[in-house]
Amino acid sequence: MAKRIEVSGLHAYYGGVHAIEDISMTVEPRSVTAFIGPSGCGKSTFLRTLNRMHEVIPGARVEGKVMLDEEDLYGPSVDPVAVRRTVGMVFQRPNPFPTMSIYDNVAAGLKLNGVRGKARLDEIVEESLQGANLWNEVKDRLGKPGAGLSGGQQQRLCIARAIAVRPQVLLMDEPCSALDPISTLAIEDLIGKLKNQFTIVIVTHNMQQAARVSDKTAFFNIAGTGAPGRLIEIDDTSKIFTNPEQKATEDYITGRFG
Numbered sequence: 001m002a003k004r005i006e007v008s009g010l011h012a013y014y015g016g017v018h019a020i021e022d023i024s025m026t027v028e029p030r031s032v033t034a035f036i037g038p039s040g041c042g043k044s045t046f047l048r049t050l051n052r053m054h055e056v057i058p059g060a061r062v063e064g065k066v067m068l069d070e071e072d073l074y075g076p077s078v079d080p081v082a083v084r085r086t087v088g089m090v091f092q093r094p095n096p097f098p099t100m101s102i103y104d105n106v107a108a109g110l111k112l113n114g115v116r117g118k119a120r121l122d123e124i125v126e127e128s129l130q131g132a133n134l135w136n137e138v139k140d141r142l143g144k145p146g147a148g149l150s151g152g153q154q155q156r157l158c159i160a161r162a163i164a165v166r167p168q169v170l171l172m173d174e175p176c177s178a179l180d181p182i183s184t185l186a187i188e189d190l191i192g193k194l195k196n197q198f199t200i201v202i203v204t205h206n207m208q209q210a211a212r213v214s215d216k217t218a219f220f221n222i223a224g225t226g227a228p229g230r231l232i233e234i235d236d237t238s239k240i241f242t243n244p245e246q247k248a249t250e251d252y253i254t255g256r257f258g
């Protein structure tokens, strides 16, 4: 079940460094939202506040509110580990568990969540690998190490691992930046398919990619070195790329800076 994300007045800090300032936005369920903006404007930091991974860094903290439908992710009784199960994440570099087989990479999270029984595990592993468009390529070598796959296959394995535990939101931090163009297209196709089930947020430096895969685009910027990143505007992707409200957005997407 995809959920709506509603962020209000969000600030994030690394110790004394104010990394992002006063961000508010809504991300609709079953849609893809792309975060774009120059390096250091806080896209990844903001992404990590959406599943409580920011605070894993010593000294890092968050102010403000993130609602997932009715649930306040920073509420006092909320378990951050449970949040990370509900809000899955795929990273820039494919990071399958290196010593585990393809099968176990996908099954590991399920086992942790208490899913038992070989038949049930087999079923979800197949379903997740199908969902990640990887099944046909690996079905005859499920017992082989995940690390033996190509980069693009490894990234799809990581997506299969993320969707196996049935998250409601999928966060992707530059998921294609380490991949060749063919693997990139495979992941982009997959994102188009996954959005029927999940709420997806993707950080990307590739503006064509944002234009290809997302329904909404959010542009972030910084006023200068050391200043916190801010959300400049979020709108329909077609509008951001043809007729943005803010001059800074236009300058960025037309390549005048960044």
Ligand SMILES: Nc1ncnc2c1ncn2[C@@H]1O[C@H](COP(=O)(O)OP(=O)(O)OP(=O)(O)O)[C@@H](O)[C@H]1O
Pocket (backbone or CB within 6 Å): 014, 017, 019, 037, 038, 039, 040, 041, 042, 043, 044, 045, 046, 057, 229
């Ligand atoms: N672990 C950290 N400790 C201290 N400061 C950090 C840490 N990670 C990021 N920052 C700072 O927070 C700010 C935002 O960084 P962040 O990585 O979120 O930006 P970004 O827009 O994702 O950049 P990029 O596009 O280069 O990945 C930067 O000034 C960065 O130096």
